[in-house]
Amino acid sequence: MKRVHIFDWHKENAKKVEEFAGWEMPIWYSSIKEEHLAVRNGVGIFDVSHMGEIFFRGKDALKFLQYVTTNDISRPPAISGTYTLVLNERGAVKDETLVFNMGNDTYMMVCDSDAFEKLYAWFISIKRAIEQYTELDLEIENKTYDYVMFSIQGPKARDLAKDLFGIDINDLWWFQAKEVELDGIKMLLSRSGYTGENGWEVYFEDANPYHPDESKRGKPEKALYVWNKILEAGEKYGIKPAGLGARDTLRLEAGYTLYGNETKELQLLSTDVDEVTPLQANLDFAIFWDKEFIGKDALLKQRERGLPRKAVHIKMIDKGVPREGYKVYKDGELIGEVTSGTSSPLLGIGIGIAFVKPEFAQPGVELEVEIRGKMKKAVTVAPPFYDPKKYGAFREE
Known part of the structure; x- marks a missing residue:
């Protein structure tokens, strides 16, 4: 069972912890309803360090990402993100992802907790296939277990960002990011979230006591410090730690899809169009048709035939x-x-x-x-x- 950096804190404070997508995660602390309403009316904090982070580095990183994802990764300047999809050859959604242009030919893909291993293997196989015929300046690294990700959501999240970092997140466009520091701890802050509310998310590296590579295990001192610091600063706004239960009810109220429910791949090898495609899941907005990408031909066929x-x-x-x-x-x-x-x-x-x-x-x-x-x-x-x-x-x- 996989565990996030500050799992021990969650185990001590959450009232329900159980398996989710291979991770042992907090489901709720006080109650799903209480945490849900705290986010809708005030502010809540989620530990979403189970989300995947895959890095792409090199002069060919952009060209590679343009081919393996559906949206135009080239448009946003550094440092900002693009919502995009990864499809298989038959048009099914392997995952919904967020790709950040970090500058200097470096990109960070944030993906779902139950898809990052599959995606990493997929990207490596494509890279190796290309390298059979041509040289490729590209490094792909899975940093999921090394990265902490906290999500602060709700109408009071803006005030909390001002208190902690002295920035107004409303000055950022959606998915724009900014390098910030909290008491000397450097991190990436993006205006993003999965609740329908205004909010921000932070990413930074720290030791994980449950890292699958024993040589990388250690105390998550930065993660625990940042988590407690946010909770402390958010007390005056009624901040609540929120679990995956509230995360699911919040995303559904907002009408957001969930990988594994509304988006999935069944690997139907006997057909030229798999299930479920982004056309069926109302994710057309994440498709940039003026480029070639894996799965495009299948989507064009389905669009011509009609959706089942x-x-x-x-x-x-x-x-x-x-x-x-x-x-x-x-x-x-x-x-x-x-x-x-x-x-x-x-x-x-x-x-x-x-x-x-x-x-x-x-x-x-x-x-x-x-x-x-x-x-x-x-x-x-x-x-x-x-x-x-x-x-x-x-x-x-």
Whole structure:
């Protein structure tokens, strides 16, 4: 079982710790609802050091990343990031990632905790294949176990960044980053997050007592110091440590997809188009069509043929909570199934994401979800589920 740098702190303070994507992680400390609302109304801190960090260095790093990801990595200047996708040859999503241009022909890819090993192996295999025919100035390094990543989210995250670093994160565009220091500890701060709220995330290296390489194990002194320092500075804003339970309910309220639920690859070798493609998951915005990339041909074929299913956001009208795998119907006809679902802590109703026949994948369609053998009414909506004027990163202050 993999563990993050300050796992011992979480083990001592979290009320529930369990396995997630091969990592032993805190699920909640006080309660999922309390932590969720703290982020929506104030500020919360997540230890997301289980996320992967893969580095690409060399004169050919950009060219390589342009080929293995869907978006245009060349556009943002240093130091800033690009949301992009990694696909297989048949168009399925290997992972949703964030690639930071660090300057000096160096890029850092941040990826999901259960995908970084697969991605690293994938990139190395492509690199070796290219090197059979041509020289390549490229180094690829998996630094996941060496990097700490904390995510500070909520409307008060801006105040906390001002207190700790003397910067206004609203002066940064989304995914822009800045090199900062906290009592001599150097780190990268980016305006980013996965909750729908305004916020920032920090990255820095430190020893991990649970590093798989025993020679690299040590005390996580910087990680524990930064974690406690943020908690201390955030006391006046009511900061709460938040676990993966609240992280999931927050991302779903915002309408965000989750790798393994809405995006995945099944490696269907008998077909030229795999499941699930970004076209089906409404991730077209992360595709830069004016370049060649792995999986492009499959997407063009699917776009021409038409989509078999498409993601849509659903809000329950009747009482009930849609859960992953629940069947979705329209006038008695089976049209799809739920991929993510929960009870919204903010709204007090069931919400979810489902993949349905494309003719029903627009807001305002009434349908039914089969919950424990009973048909429950629901309606499709445009995300986010909350009122964006009152909540979220662009609320009206």
